[in-house]
Each structure stands twice: as C-alpha cells, then as structure tokens.
Amino acid sequence: MADRRYETLVLLHPDLGEPGAKELAERVKKLIEDQGGTVGQMQDWGLRELAYLIAKQRRAFYVLFEYRSSSKALLEIERNLKLMDRVLRFVSVRQAENAPPTPPRPAAARRPEREEPEFEGAAEFEGLNEEVS
C-alpha cells in the first residue's frame, strides 16, 4: 500500500509543563515511527491560548507532526493518541503530495492573536438576513 502524506496537530495538557510536553511529543513521534511512518518535521508551537475550554483548560501545548505513513498506520496512530490521557485533542489531515511543508512559525510572533482585523462585512451580516429571507 502506498504511503500517504499526513499531518497531525496534537494538543497536550498544559500541566505537563515545557519539558513534559517535549517528552510526550517525542513519544508521539516514536509512535508514528513505530507504525512505519517517517516524520518529516515536528513543529512545536508552544503553549497557546485555546479558543474555548477543553478539559477545563485554557491553554495547551500545540505540536504539529508532518509524516508519511500508510493509512492503516494512521488509524493505529489515532487509536493510540486517543488512549493517551495527556493528549487533549488532535486532528489528522491528509496532505496533497505537492503541498508545500508548513512553514515554521515563531511561537512568539504569533502571540498577539487578539488584534485581528475584523472582516468588513461582519457588521452588515445581521441586517442582510432580513433582506434576503
């Protein structure tokens, strides 16, 4: 079976602390490799604010894995991730073969998340509904 390109974004429990999160990330990496995957890159986004509470936590460590593996291996990887109780959540996505690898993101530069430019149409959103329906 042909190997496919996947990427998995994993959220780790903030109580692990920086070293604990690193260690668990390594374990996830090893898990992928044990399943016959080859990890292209492992990206540490650091402790980030969550958009909503997960397991009563406001933040989590984000780690992104880019790898190649068989689809069977992916299922096994996901099954194991579900068993790890320090993994709050994850999402796996298949990547196009020609897609560029995710550029590294400096964790610090992404901090000021609050000041997002608001979409121009947002204010008109409510009003427009009446017109259409």
Next chain:
Amino acid sequence: MAERERGERRGKGEGRFRRRGMGRRKVCRFCADKTMLIDYKDSRVLGTFLSERGKIIPSRITGNCARHQRHLTLAIKRARTVALLPFTAAYP
C-alpha cells in the same frame, strides 16, 4: 459588543455588496490572490471569515466563490476542533 453591532448596522441596501444599480461586485479573495492558501492552521485568515459571534459568514456577503467557500468552511471546522477558532463567541 452588542451595541457595536447595532450601531454599525446600516440601512437596507446601503451596504457595498448590493447588486442592484451601481453595486460593486465583490470578487473571491482566494481567486484574486492565488498565493493565499486555505489552511486550517492559519487562524488569522480564517478568523476574518467569522462573525463576531463566531459564525461563518456566508459567501453572499464575503463574495467568495462556491469552491473556496467550501474549502473555507471545512478549514474553519477543523480549526474549531483544535480550539484555534471558537464555536461561539468567546467566554467572558
């Protein structure tokens, strides 16, 4: 936040997306800029397509083409599962 919405709400048809008469036609931002990729990890871009309450803004407002709107909604939903984007307005 609520006052803002009410305050900025314009009269019917006054918006710039109105088609009748001399309306300005909005083009899909992702078609206009081919280098702009829809990625669920890019919460900054995706966030601009959410309303203040965290709802996805329909394409008839944003002017996105059907194809890109489809990719966009999928990306937003993925971003929501990993808490990069909210399902609803932020908690107090």
